Amino acid sequence: MTPFDRADPAPPATGCADTPPVLRERGQHAVFCGLTGIIWLHRKMRDAFFLIVGSRTCAHLMQSAAGVMIFAEPRFATAILEEQDLAGLADANDELDRVVDRLLARRPDVKTLFLVGSCPSEVIKIDLARAAQRLSRRHLPTTRVLAYSGSGIETTFTEGEDACLASLVPEMPATKAGSLLVIGSLPDMVEDQFARLFAAMGLEDTAFLPAREAFALPAVGPGTRVLMAQPFLAATAKALEDRGAVVLSAPYPFGAEGTEAWLRAGAEALGVSPDHITAAIAPGKARAAKALASAREKLAGRSVFFFPDSQLEIPLARFLAREMGMRLIEVGTPYLHRRHMAAEMALLPDGVTLSEGQDVDRQLDRARAARPDLTVCGLGLANPLEAEGLATKWSIELVFSPIHGFEHAADLAELFTRPLTRRALLAHAQDQSTRGPEPCASS
């Protein structure tokens, strides 16, 4: 018996998969658009460059989201539309060709160039897909040019990654061989950990999309079994299914439980025996269980409220409820894809409110009324809620940090314990200073 087994009570009764009460809301969304996905995608795909066709607002958003990364020669930029570009569509294409030629001349190392659509470029209907075809003809075999939309009118935050990966799928070579394909960009360290675990089960040729070099794409075909490492990849999954691949249903690899179920789903689909899987994952699972025990002491019984942000909310809430013993008040997600979330919903405790979409002011009213112990939300809301006395965890960090798999389960838990620990420390210190020094124990 591991320490984790002792700490974990019988799983709560579940019912969300059968009767999921989902609150659907329409109103102001306090979320990022899909362009922000570029921030982590360009780090992952080292041979890729992302050229946004958009406005000064898009460039300003990227600058605000990228922080100091903007000064480290990042592989993204914005072709800012100006007054004259709005006048006629013909010269918008000429202008784009000029900008791309100049860019590729400056950055000859770029092998995949993504033209990324924005709200302005979508509204004035610049056909970036056709532009990508035209530019590909001009720049292949050195550089492949693809297009997708990261606009706010079509995509929310992480959906930008979905749109990007979906644009890669038609370029993937065909295969008839049976193999496992993991989709969703993961920090290199996490990807290596998963690759080692699958290799230990005999699945040496597990492929990842995106790969570190986007130009060398993995193959896909009827034998491909797709394991989603991230929940926000509906369009990519659909595109892979159109190529004959089979998308597996599994919880997402967060926490010890999620990681085990996810690894099992992938390996079993490739015919690995359950015993073999158990043996391969045993050390990692034991380490995760041990590392999670202390976090559970800090989180058990506390309530948590999720504002929508990344579509990671439901899997993370499942982890916090089942492995950390937290109480879920409301779990908001920008978009709820029932099929890809089915395995997660089956594990959610009864009585949780799910919400899809957002009316931020109404949702803030609900959060204020519920007074959760911890509120997971974006940076525009976090400080204002802290000022109102609510402890918050800013959600963007959950997308940028390594949190998947056994080895990072405790890091994931720590992201939620730290704000509570800090709050307790500061309150304690304040308490001490108003009471004066503690009387000496010996006196």
Place this chain on the structure above:
Amino acid sequence: MRLTVWTYDGPPHVGAMRVVTAMRGVHYVLHAPQGDTYADLLFTMIERRDRRPPVTYTTFKASDLGADTAALFKETARAAYERFRPQAMIVSPSCTGELIQDDPGGLAKALDLPVPVIPLHLNSYQRKENWGAAETFHALVRGCCRGRTYEPKPAGARPTANILGPAALGFRHRDDQVEVRRLLGLLGIDVAVTAPWEASPADLARLPEADFNVVLYPEVADTAAKWLSRTFRQPFTRTIPIGLNATRDFLREAAELAGVDPAPALAAVEAEARMPWYSASVDSTYLTGKRVFIFGDATHAIAAARVASEELGFEVCGIGTYGREFARDVRAAAERLSLEALITDDMLEVEEAIAAARPELVLGTQMERHIAKRLGLPCAVISAPVHVQDHPARFAPQMGIEGANVIFDTWVHPLMMGLEEHLLTMFRDDPEFHDEAAPSHLGPAAPAPVAEDTADAALAWAADAEQELKKIPFFVRGKARRNTERFAADHGLSTITIETLYDAKAHFGR
């Protein structure tokens, strides 16, 4: 289309947000797609505000475009009014909103709300953040002063002034307005209204009651101040009190507008300011003639050039701005220094200009901080845009007496102190101090020094001269190399010997 990685300025609606976020009782309804709320976090994170900016976004999506985005706007504006009950509202489209051609002004008018609703036309594809701030402030002042007339003041009343310009996300606006209020207090002038900083629409309606206006940041307040001057015969100050000389000029200017004697206030400057003595003290002697490159918004760049040359004894070797609205003023300031102003919002051009000018100190924005880091140059921040650390917890104005003290510390700190420079030269042959030795705090894995570039490829350095050059401390070696090469070129020499090195040193010696 313009290829851009970073921008000095945001779009104009961010300027509008800076004005309403600074104010109280105004709400902004922005016709914008999902995602434009990113701008909220500039205020909640960089400026660390404890409440959300008073902005509601319509959050239209692709599926709304075929339907009725105008109805969505009306619904949103009505709901925002009901929830926040502001004294006034402003409405505008964001850049995408401009393209779908709804008319927020007309739509809001149709709602017939019981408060003034001021429509903004922000031209997102031509204009930028500072322009948006100025336009918004101007529109709000006009809207709130509607129906007011000029009324002469009763004789004998204490003089009053408004402080115009401090906005949210401004570089040190919070503390500047405190310091300027103190300066006006020294003159016996009461501050009627400070705006937009924490002003309400009712406060804006009181603007015409003051005797004159103090414009702290023309980038935000110039348009409104000119309108107030035309409409209510309110004169406004032109001197920006950054640096002690400018502060003295400002006190004289304000005293004249108020009809008071500036002498007591000027005496207070002499009594309280520490910066002149610090600058005169012998430790500052090594500052003499340090080459400084200045870039920022026009107001701060011009002010910094004056402080650098008149009060710290630097040599200004470059000046420029990204703010095209005030390019003429920067050009004039450059001319006074026999320089050509750099007017650009392209960071790569700024980087080239800095590299070419070979300054010993860079004063600029967060962009120049990164350029300077890359070039291995000392740097201090004098202007927005800035990162979170330049919205400090401590009192840190740029203006007035305390501002001058802050400026002295901030600019001198990155330069090596005179004693340190002297010691390094004395001990340069010691194992710890020779120029390939890394600073001890970096440990053994310190980065290799950056290779020095040679200005003129036609010039050859003799081996022994090259050796001798290396004995010069690294922080003045670039200048020695440059001077020697210039000397050699001027004298038609093709090879630089030790003699040439010392001839040049004698020629340029300072």
